Amino acid sequence: MGKYDGLAKIIVQNVGGKENITGLAHCITRLRFRLADESKAQTDVLKQTDGIVTVVQSGGLCQVVIGSR
Numbered sequence: 001m002g003k004y005d006g007l008a009k010i011i012v013q014n015v016g017g018k019e020n021i022t023g024l025a026h027c028i029t030r031l032r033f034r035l036a037d038e039s040k041a042q043t044d045v046l047k048q049t050d051g052i053v054t055v056v057q058s059g060g061l062c063q064v065v066i067g068s069r
Contacts, residue, residue: 007049007051007052010046010049011052014042014045014049015033015040015046016036016040016042019036020037021034021036022036030064030065030066031064032063033062033063034060034061034062038057038062041057043057043062051066053065053066
């Protein structure tokens with residue numbers, strides 16, 4: 001397993017599972033998810049997860065900001 005495999009599993013689970021992800025883009029610090037149903041995203045859980053700085057939902061995107069707090 002890689003360094004971020006566990007974090008990746010937590011993120012996918014808490015954005016509603018892989019079946020809820022209709023698109024994904026990334027940059028150095030952000031994962032930008034387009035979700036089929038935004039209400040399935042558990043943003044409070046993600047925000048409390050080590051390795052995640054914050055989560056922003058806006059304009060049909062769920063952005064997960066990765067890094068140290």
